[in-house]
Amino acid sequence: MSMLKGVKVLDFTALLPGPMASKFLADWGADVLRIESPHRTDLLHEVPPKVDGSSVFYQEMNRSKTVAKLDFTDDDHLHVLKRWVEDADVIIEQFRPGVMAKYGLDYEYMKKVNPAIIYCSLTGYGQTGPDRRKAGHDINYYARSGLASYSGTKTDGPLLAGTPWADVAGGAHYSVMAILMALYQREHSGVGDYLDISMTDAMFSMQPLANQRYIYDKTVPDYESETLNGGSYYHFYETSDGRYLAVGSLEEVFFKRLCKVIKREDLLSSSLSAQTIKDELTHVFKTKPLAEWKEILAETDACVEPVATLAEAHDDPLFYEREMFVEVFNPATGTSQTQVSNAVKSQNYQPTYRFVGGTHFIDPLEAHYSPFYFANNNESATK
Numbered sequence: 001m002s003m004l005k006g007v008k009v010l011d012f013t014a015l016l017p018g019p020m021a022s023k024f025l026a027d028w029g030a031d032v033l034r035i036e037s038p039h040r041t042d043l044l045h046e047v048p049p050k051v052d053g054s055s056v057f058y059q060e061m062n063r064s065k066t067v068a069k070l071d072f073t074d075d076d077h078l079h080v081l082k083r084w085v086e087d088a089d090v091i092i093e094q095f096r097p098g099v100m101a102k103y104g105l106d107y108e109y110m111k112k113v114n115p116a117i118i119y120c121s122l123t124g125y126g127q128t129g130p131d132r133r134k135a136g137h138d139i140n141y142y143a144r145s146g147l148a149s150y151s152g153t154k155t156d157g158p159l160l161a162g163t164p165w166a167d168v169a170g171g172a173h174y175s176v177m178a179i180l181m182a183l184y185q186r187e188h189s190g191v192g193d194y195l196d197i198s199m200t201d202a203m204f205s206m207q208p209l210a211n212q213r214y215i216y217d218k219t220v221p222d223y224e225s226e227t228l229n230g231g232s233y234y235h236f237y238e239t240s241d242g243r244y245l246a247v248g249s250l251e252e253v254f255f256k257r258l259c260k261v262i263k264r265e266d267l268l269s270s271s272l273s274a275q276t277i278k279d280e281l282t283h284v285f286k287t288k289p290l291a292e293w294k295e296i297l298a299e300t301d302a303c304v305e306p307v308a309t310l311a312e313a314h315d316d317p318l319f320y321e322r323e324m325f326v327e328v329f330n331p332a333t334g335t336s337q338t339q340v341s342n343a344v345k346s347q348n349y350q351p352t353y354r355f356v357g358g359t360h361f362i363d364p365l366e367a368h369y370s371p372f373y374f375a376n377n378n379e380s381a382t383k
Contacts, residue, residue, distance in 0.1 A: 002029025003349045007183065010035060010084060011065065012093035012100075014042040016164065017171025017199065018122050019061040022092055024176045026064040026097045027342040027351040031083070033362075034062060038069040045358075052332050054358050060339045062357025063328055068364050072103045080364045081105070085113050090179055092120040107194045117192040118182040122175050126198030126263065138164035145203035150210070150221035150229055157223070170202030233281055236307060243290035244307035251303075258302040283365040328353045331360070354371075 007030040012021040019034075026032040036042060044058040051059070071077045082104075085091070091110060093100055100106045100121075107119040119126055124136035125144075142165065148158040178195040186192060204211075209228070213219050224230035227250070227311050238245045249255040259265045262284055267277050285293065290306055297304050308316065319325065324343070327336035342351045 001349060002352050003346065005029035007031070007090065008088045009033065009089045009090040009092065012091070012095070013093060013122065015044060015167075017167040018092055018094040018175070019044065020168060020172035021175040021179075022064060023061055023119075024172065025090070025179070027353065028344075028349070029352055030090075032065040033088075034065040035066045035070050035081070035358075036067055038071055043320065050331070050333055051093060051337065054332070055179060056337070056357075058358055059330070059337065059356040060328075062338065064352065064354040065357060066360045066362060067358065068241060070363050070364050072105075078103060078105075082113060085110055088114065088117060089183070090118045090120065091124065092175060094122045096128050096135075097121070097123065109252050111192060111194075111196070115188060115192060116186060116193065118179060118186065119192065120175050120179055120182075120195040120197060122171055122197045122199070124199050127196045127199060130263075136200075138166040141166035141170065141200040141203050146201050146209055146210070147203055148225065150223055152223050154223045166199045166203050169206065170199040171197065174199075184213065204330050212342065233278040233283075236373065237281055237285040239285055239290045239293055240287060241289035245290070246305045246307055248303040248305075253325045254302045257300050258304060259315070261302065263285070263301045308326065329357050330356045332356075 004025055007025065009022055009025055009030050009032040011032050011034045013019055013022065014036075014360055022030075022032050022034070042058070044061060044114055045055055046056040047055045049056055093105075099117065101108075105115075107121075110117050110119055123132070124141055125131040125134055136144075139160065143158070145166075152159040175195070175197050178197060180193060182193040210221050210226070222227065226232075228234060232250075234248055234250055238244055247258070249258045254263075256268060259267050264280065264284060267280055288296075294306055313319065315355075322345075324341055326339055326341040328339050329335075330337045337356050339353070339356070341353070344351070
């Protein structure tokens, strides 16, 4: 049994942040009905590689979800959709402010139909403020929050991360947290809620050290000026073969272990500056290839790790032991497909992976039944 079994979600989102949020809910047993436009393709469909003409990225982001192609400009479709709201627990949408209201699908209408509905609006800049209708992407929210102004190097300026943090952490994860809190509160009050999630707000809030210091003494961090952004020996160091080590030995106990194993206990001197230590470590780690450093550091618990390639991460026994891969059934091909599993581990409950995304559909004009019936019916809703 899964923790969210029985929770019914109407998902109006596209691209990455919203679908990732509803995927988390679906993984833990929620019945998710994904609403897609019959006229406008979600760009996730086009992201390669593809299996049987379907993007594997789309298939993972939308696993275990039933899909209904629904036209907001069609009165019959809208009538059916508003009936579905009566049976739903959660709505998550990702349109610009005002779009849902244009079709009578905003929270003020929905709560009249279903007072217990939890309605989550996920946007770049929020439902209020001067930029609420402004377009944006992950890089824009990252930049606007102030975080990019000290996340990078003095040489190159701001640097992009390999994954869209604002979308994932600021959008998907904050939405999930808010929805789960609202579901818990509804158990006590019986009343739903409206949740306004701004990815820019989230990125702004994810800077506790810099924010509180600025509020206290107006210190504005710069590139490579702080302990955690390159201003100390907490850093990445290149090895002789062009690979890298990540050194996080901030605490004295870990730094002592590191200095001992690399035979540089002179670096423990209190008279040395952080920059001097960083320069010395740069020289030291450049003397040997990564494989040799891994062997030297293998038995030393000093908060040092090799920078793994993605291929190495996928082969790492850690992630197999942690069950970070799962085989999900693809009804279109009759085979299973490897996907990354949900990262939450529970002693009493297990996540559920019913089928890959884009393989279960219902026709809204034939939906005289509750559409959530099909979220648990792997055969009737198969494309």
